[in-house]
Amino acid sequence: MASEDKLEKDYEMAPEIAELGLEERPDGPGAAAMLAAGIGLFALGLFTVLSEASAGLHDWLESWDFDKGVGPLAGKTTVAVIVWAVSWIALAIGLRGKDVDLKKWFWVALILGVIGALGTFPPIFLSFAAE
């Protein structure tokens, strides 16, 4: 559905917003924000699991702490935030001015986010610990 059609439908659903003089807004930037959040959470969970599974990656993630004593948590969180920010910027540029099916993008984001959150749950990520 095009943005202008959506706005007309919005006015039908909630006539009170018609007086506000809203401009048309495509769903691309909204989809970018949702998916980037899902990607960020997925990265957080993935790095948490991989830090347990791989000694080499554990050491690399720990190198992000710049002698502050944070340990591998520094790398896991910093790299996840970088992945989130970069993916948001890339998606925002790619989807700028475009209309997309927001529901599809949300479900993908939700699946990624749930997997990521599970990756931060100790009984799960500790089960990947290298012997």
Add this chain to the structure above:
Amino acid sequence: MEISSREAWTVIHGLLAGTLFLLAFAGGLAGLWSLRPGFLAPTAIKERMRRLYIGVWVMAAAAWITVISGTWIVYPWYRASLAGDDYSGCAGLALPNAASCSPRDFLKSNVSGQTATWHEFGMEWKEHIGWAAPILATAVAFLVTYYGPRLIPRTWLRVVTIVMFVGAFAAAVVGGAFGAFLNKVAPIV
């Protein structure tokens, strides 16, 4: 009456920024919930949206302050390795101290009951999942700002925004609740 620098930072991390986050959540949730068709007059929508924009961005900022101060300032004091591999520095202690037994040493040593699980489950979960809160809160702040009053007719989008908002809150609750318990069992001093 005295408070150490470490205790002050713990208060800033958990009590000030954390409480601000929870307060902003309560206001934000009420604001989002009330964005229903036929519920608000146009003038009320304008006023409500202004408050909501401020609330969601304050919530996102508070979440970032909480996790950054927690990870980069408070957490190194918690995880310092002071007691040795056998945790002998914690022997006979009832609480951790800054000289020979960090909170993590204290919990893992089990010198004051079965405390290791507080670290292995509580702290390990808290330190990771807490970072989901600012990511989700920032995405929600953007969605609320971007769509604004358009959230009123779009019920599905409003519900999705609330789901993400509650997700941010849930992550903060895990962090906040375990933080409070951990600071009771093994305070940072």
